[in-house]
Amino acid sequence: MSEAGYNYKIVRGFAFSALFWLVIGLVVGLWMAVEMFYPALNLAPWLSFGRLRVVHTNGLGLGFSLAAIFSTSYYILQRLNRVALPFPRLAQAHLYLFNTAIALAALSLFAGMNTTKEYAELEWPLDIGVVIMWVMFAINVFGTLIKRQEKQMYISLWYIIAMTVAIAILYIVNNLEIPVNLFKSYSIYAGANDANVEWWYGHNIVGFIFTVPILAMFYYFLPKATGLPIYSHRLSIVSFWALNFAYLWTGAHHLMLTPLPEWIQTVAMGFSIFLIAPSWGSVINGYYTLQGNWDQMRSNYLVKFFIAGITFYGLQTIQGPLQGLRTLNAFFHYTDWVVGHVHMGTMGWVTMVVAASFYYMIPHITNRELYSIKLANIQFWLTLFGQVIWTVAMWIAGIQQGAMWKATNPDGSLMYNFLDTVASLYPYYKLRFAAGLIFFIGILIFVWNLVMTVRKQPGTTEA
Amino acid sequence: MGITSKPVVFAVLSAAVILIGTTATVFIPLFMPSTQPGSAFIKPYTAVEQEGRDIYMREGCNNCHSQTVRPLRTEVLRYGEYSKPEEFAYDRPFLWGSRRTGPDLNRVGGKYPDSWHYTHLMSPQGMFEKSNMPPYAWLAKNKLDTGYSYKKTSVLGYGYSESDVEQQISQYKATVTDGAYPSKASRDKVTPPELRKELTEMDALIAYLQKLGRDVKQMEARK
Numbered sequence: 001m002s003e004a005g006y007n008y009k010i011v012r013g014f015a016f017s018a019l020f021w022l023v024i025g026l027v028v029g030l031w032m033a034v035e036m037f038y039p040a041l042n043l044a045p046w047l048s049f050g051r052l053r054v055v056h057t058n059g060l061g062l063g064f065s066l067a068a069i070f071s072t073s074y075y076i077l078q079r080l081n082r083v084a085l086p087f088p089r090l091a092q093a094h095l096y097l098f099n100t101a102i103a104l105a106a107l108s109l110f111a112g113m114n115t116t117k118e119y120a121e122l123e124w125p126l127d128i129g130v131v132i133m134w135v136m137f138a139i140n141v142f143g144t145l146i147k148r149q150e151k152q153m154y155i156s157l158w159y160i161i162a163m164t165v166a167i168a169i170l171y172i173v174n175n176l177e178i179p180v181n182l183f184k185s186y187s188i189y190a191g192a193n194d195a196n197v198e199w200w201y202g203h204n205i206v207g208f209i210f211t212v213p214i215l216a217m218f219y220y221f222l223p224k225a226t227g228l229p230i231y232s233h234r235l236s237i238v239s240f241w242a243l244n245f246a247y248l249w250t251g252a253h254h255l256m257l258t259p260l261p262e263w264i265q266t267v268a269m270g271f272s273i274f275l276i277a278p279s280w281g282s283v284i285n286g287y288y289t290l291q292g293n294w295d296q297m298r299s300n301y302l303v304k305f306f307i308a309g310i311t312f313y314g315l316q317t318i319q320g321p322l323q324g325l326r327t328l329n330a331f332f333h334y335t336d337w338v339v340g341h342v343h344m345g346t347m348g349w350v351t352m353v354v355a356a357s358f359y360y361m362i363p364h365i366t367n368r369e370l371y372s373i374k375l376a377n378i379q380f381w382l383t384l385f386g387q388v389i390w391t392v393a394m395w396i397a398g399i400q401q402g403a404m405w406k407a408t409n410p411d412g413s414l415m416y417n418f419l420d421t422v423a424s425l426y427p428y429y430k431l432r433f434a435a436g437l438i439f440f441i442g443i444l445i446f447v448w449n450l451v452m453t454v455r456k457q458p459g460t461t462e463a
Numbered sequence: 464m465g466i467t468s469k470p471v472v473f474a475v476l477s478a479a480v481i482l483i484g485t486t487a488t489v490f491i492p493l494f495m496p497s498t499q500p501g502s503a504f505i506k507p508y509t510a511v512e513q514e515g516r517d518i519y520m521r522e523g524c525n526n527c528h529s530q531t532v533r534p535l536r537t538e539v540l541r542y543g544e545y546s547k548p549e550e551f552a553y554d555r556p557f558l559w560g561s562r563r564t565g566p567d568l569n570r571v572g573g574k575y576p577d578s579w580h581y582t583h584l585m586s587p588q589g590m591f592e593k594s595n596m597p598p599y600a601w602l603a604k605n606k607l608d609t610g611y612s613y614k615k616t617s618v619l620g621y622g623y624s625e626s627d628v629e630q631q632i633s634q635y636k637a638t639v640t641d642g643a644y645p646s647k648a649s650r651d652k653v654t655p656p657e658l659r660k661e662l663t664e665m666d667a668l669i670a671y672l673q674k675l676g677r678d679v680k681q682m683e684a685r686k
Contacts, residue, residue, distance in 0.1 A: 049597050
């Protein structure tokens with residue numbers, strides 16, 4: 001509890017849950033990174049790559065990102081509405097249910113209970129748990145909004161509302177399945193339709209977890225950290241509605257040249273290009289907010305996290321639509337290029353903005369100074385270099401493998417068998433592991449810094 | 464001023480905006496014939512093949528192997544005829560995948576004898592030194608659980624009776640445990656003695672792999 005009786009206990013609970021799942025998810029990621037060039041590490045069924053991959057994506061996508069989103073949302077909702085959480089005990093139950101669900105999710109995926117629909121791999125009992133958890137969250141979201149003491153809802157609240165609504169629709173529609181028993185179910189959709197529903201979900205769950213709520217953090221914490229107002233309110237209105245409208249049409253760019261009807265693919269391709277505009281609306285808003293105050297890049301350690309983050313978001317939202325084009329997709333799809341693309345978004349944009357938000361928020365809610373700004377700066381450079389080396393290595397690997405798959409001899413026959421193309425990637429896989437390790441060390445410093453911050457006496461300053 | 468002071472209206476409007484693209488590109492296509500074409504040549508999986516498919520899903524094989532050959536020249540050269548929507552009529556869920564750490568498997572059925580798969584699954588590195596595929600020898604040490612086989616095929620609407628399912632299971636068991644089974648030597652090498660007269664998870668997985676793309680060959684042949 002603090003000023004105005006705001007509930008910060010829940011904010012802190014979710015923040016440290018996020019850090020916990022972040023470390024777990026990254027350890028799994030590093031293990032898999034080694035398996036890619038050293039398959040002897042597939043030591044047991046539950047440690048085999050096929051099972052670990054879903055633990056990694058769910059652990060970081062649902063465990064880390066959602067916890068960070070719940071943490072910052074509960075904070076932002078109370079601050080921007082100038083009202084304490086109306087149902088604090090519900091929020092507390094939400095925290096317990098969340099961590100229980102993620103732990104069970106990890107165990108069930110290790111055990112091979114996997115529906116195989118990407119980012120929706122959890123079996124049906126856990127799906128029900130996720131829906132209950134979401135309703136618990138939504139009650140507090142709309143509770144604070146309805147009881148608010150502030151006339152207007154600021155941009156960040158729009159993004160939180162859109163996320164709350166969109167994830168509910170996406171999750172329920174894509175996870176409709178018929179149970180065989182407690183641990184097994186089958187999708188109600190078949191073949192091309194199942195693919196279409198899944199990638200509508202898969203693309204938009206990324207949109208409404210890795211984009212929309214991260215933008216909510218960006219629009220709230222950037223002005224807070226810099227003392228500068230957002231450059232253009234109008235631009236943020238236009239980008240918000242355009243983003244929400246266009247995102248949902250684009251899922252099928254994940255299904256280019258598959259048996260899905262061609263018109264759905266083409267519509268997705270068109271809207272993907274359109275999406276550059278609202279995405280860059282936020283990028284421009286971010287850059288122009290610092291207009292005339294770029295000295296803060298040196299003087300304020302948080303600013304470079306936000307600017308690096310929004311820059312990777314900008315690159316991500318150009319790269320994504322381009323690789324969704326049918327001709328480029330024919331080359332890049334199924335290669336490591338796409339793996340690099342995803343990780344620029346998660347390791348660059350999401351991690352940078354969450355780190356800056358936590359660095360601002362945790363000292364604020366615990367009435368302490370950050371343990372060490374110097375360590376935060378070291379973390380910035382480690383995560384930045386780790387991520388850039390990681391993603392560039394994967395882009396090069398993707399281009400190389402794509403080219404090798406396509407290469408033909410003068411007589412028209414294939415130049416390389418599949419195994420040649422795999423073996424040629426091992427140097428990149430080793431480099432990727434090294435880069436991941438650098439990134440991971442940065443993350444450990446991040447976690448350490450925040451743990452040490454809350455362990456200090458309130459109101460003290462050092463380092 | 465406007466909707467930014469009305470949270471519930473704002474939420475309803477957001478939902479409406481989100482549902483426009485969803486309706487046009489996802490909900491309406493659900494009911495269009497082009498997304499669910501059928502063909503008399505495409506047969507549902509047998510109970511054993513379906514068990515194999517479930518093991519494929521359990522082990523997350525789809526994380527490294529796609530099941531869609533795109534209509535591109537080099538892809539057709541490498542894998543075979545490109546994928547048709549009819550082939551997936553019984554696929555719940557679809558297993559098209561998104562990354563090819565290993566090769567596409569949509570045309571793998573009939574490409575190699577069963578013995579090749581037993582040897583390869585036992586130790587991919589034993590067959591291809593530079594492969595990074597995990598070894599799956601342990602699948603041959605697990606007896607296939609057919610307790611839910613009938614329930615599965617009935618949930619999936621394959622139209623088998625309980626005795627159909629029993630017959631499919633005993634028939635496949637008879638095939639792989641027969642002394643004259645052409646892949647007997649490689650099966651025995653990976654299967655422990657006490658399971659050689661039973662169906663193992665590896666048997667079912669191989670049955671599934673051998674089904675992939677076989678029906679479509681007949682469909683294409685009749686065109």
